[in-house]
Amino acid sequence: MTVPAEIKKLRVATTSLAGCFGCHMSFLDIDERLLELLHYIEFDRTPLTDIKHCGPCDIGLVEGGICNAENVHVLREFRKNCKMLVAIGACAVTGGLPAQRNHLDLADCLQEVYVTETSLGKGGIPNDPELPLPLDRVYPIQEVVKVDYFVPGCPPSADAIWKFLTDLLAGRTPRLGHGLISYD
Amino acid sequence: MSDSQHFLLDGEEVPFTPGQTVMQAALSAGRYIPHLCYHPEFKPHGSCKVCTVKAGGRTAASCTLPAQSGLEVESATEEMNALRRTLVQMLFAEGNHFCPSCEKSGNCVLQALGYDLGVTNAGFRHLFPDRPVDASHPDLLLDFNRCILCELCVRASCEVDGKCVFSLSGRGIDKHLIVNNASGRLEDTDIALDDKAVAVCPVGVILKKRVGFALPIGQRRYDARPISAQALEDAPRPSTQGPCNACEDAP
Numbered sequence: 001m002t003v004p005a006e007i008k009k010l011r012v013a014t015t016s017l018a019g020c021f022g023c024h025m026s027f028l029d030i031d032e033r034l035l036e037l038l039h040y041i042e043f044d045r046t047p048l049t050d051i052k053h054c055g056p057c058d059i060g061l062v063e064g065g066i067c068n069a070e071n072v073h074v075l076r077e078f079r080k081n082c083k084m085l086v087a088i089g090a091c092a093v094t095g096g097l098p099a100q101r102n103h104l105d106l107a108d109c110l111q112e113v114y115v116t117e118t119s120l121g122k123g124g125i126p127n128d129p130e131l132p133l134p135l136d137r138v139y140p141i142q143e144v145v146k147v148d149y150f151v152p153g154c155p156p157s158a159d160a161i162w163k164f165l166t167d168l169l170a171g172r173t174p175r176l177g178h179g180l181i182s183y184d
Numbered sequence: 185m186s187d188s189q190h191f192l193l194d195g196e197e198v199p200f201t202p203g204q205t206v207m208q209a210a211l212s213a214g215r216y217i218p219h220l221c222y223h224p225e226f227k228p229h230g231s232c233k234v235c236t237v238k239a240g241g242r243t244a245a246s247c248t249l250p251a252q253s254g255l256e257v258e259s260a261t262e263e264m265n266a267l268r269r270t271l272v273q274m275l276f277a278e279g280n281h282f283c284p285s286c287e288k289s290g291n292c293v294l295q296a297l298g299y300d301l302g303v304t305n306a307g308f309r310h311l312f313p314d315r316p317v318d319a320s321h322p323d324l325l326l327d328f329n330r331c332i333l334c335e336l337c338v339r340a341s342c343e344v345d346g347k348c349v350f351s352l353s354g355r356g357i358d359k360h361l362i363v364n365n366a367s368g369r370l371e372d373t374d375i376a377l378d379d380k381a382v383a384v385c386p387v388g389v390i391l392k393k394r395v396g397f398a399l400p401i402g403q404r405r406y407d408a409r410p411i412s413a414q415a416l417e418d419a420p421r422p423s424t425q426g427p428c429n430a431c432e433d434a435p
Contacts, residue, residue: 087305090282090283090284093304093305093306094276094281094282094305094306094310095310095312096282096284097282097284097285099282099310099312100282102310102312103280103312103313103314103315137312140305140306140310142305143309143310147305149304150304150305151304152304152305154283154284175302176302176304178299178300178409178410181299181302181304182299183281183283183284183289183295183298183299184283184284184286184289184290184295184401
């Protein structure tokens with residue numbers, strides 16, 4: 001990409017909810033292309049800047065599904081502030097690995113992990129008021145807010161994320177195509 | 185053999201022999217129509233509707249639609265592909281299709297179809313059904329979470345293997361694949377590793393144990409080329425069309 005002299009940078013926020021930060025790692029795997037990207041975007045809230053709350057943004061990239069009350073608050077903050085909200089990765093798109101608990105009863109899960117299984121549980125089910133309450137099940141983000149675009153994959157490859165972002169920046173409808181669209 | 189019968193597929197003439205369906209004639213002519221429950225070796229089932237085309241102004245499953253002279257068929261249109269995308273999305277929302285942990289990933293027809301149609305999400309609320317696996321058989325695993333009710337294993341087990349190991353049970357949203365015996369467990373059947381029913385599963389329901397990742401992710405069937413580029417190779421060219429004389433006829 002050739003960089004125009006004067007360009008209004010798009011403001012981008014990212015977050016990882018019920019995810020593993022693998023999608024963020026994959027985003028960083030665009031390597032030196034990140035420097036090129038920084039000609040076109042600037043970061044708002046993201047683990048890269050450590051800004052704690054999302055301000056008005058053009059693009060919000062959300063990794064991870066929704067497994068607890070805090071995830072819901074953060075996701076709604078992103079939806080409220082981002083003109084365009086993007087689900088990045090299998091967990092945001094489908095619930096992913098955390099959603100493997102969805103056919104189990106939440107109380108049974110907590111009981112098994114913190115009480116029954118003695119090698120793991122030390123002191124019973126946590127109930128500190130600072131801990132966000134877990135939801136009955138893990139939700140893909142589009143079951144909680146409207147989502148504009150989806151980039152599936154566990155994680156999506158760096159090339160897929162790059163293709164998606166450069167399509168978006170060029171004003172094209174993002175299309176991943178064979179080799180870049182992946183569910184695993 | 186009649187060589188004068190044609191229908192129009194997306195504006196181009198496709199020859200057919202009487203008795204062929206639109207799908208059979210299209211595949212024989214080297215024309216791909218996306219499909220899922222259709223398999224060239226089995227009687228068409230017509231249940232998944234992914235092969236839906238618009239014929240004579242009406243939508244119909246091309247795998248069961250008899251080819252007729254002069255029929256105008258639309259398939260590779262955005263309207264039809266949008267319908268197919270929705271059908272594939274519903275299948276993903278209805279089962280537990282967790283591709284990152286599925287050993288069929290890369291060889292899965294449902295997944296490959298999703299890639300090819302550009303399906304990026306399930307579009308509907310995921311049902312997250314509770315479907316316990318059957319690991320009772322020493323050499324085979326049944327993971328019902330991924331079943332799309334295509335009935336290919338049911339058809340293969342009855343028509344080819346002569347064992348009728350599988351069946352569908354229930355109605356509507358409760359319809360599900362079962363092992364067709366008193367215990368309902370695979371270990372109590374005479375299923376064998378080289379049965380057609382084992383080989384034919386398009387998704388990751390019937391799996392051979394201990395070979396899951398013998399072929400690494402990235403080197404699998406649909407990693408190399410999209411399903412639309414490969415489906416034609418699977419399609420048998422009917423002998424009724426006679427031997428190919430293209431080489432002899434060439435100047």
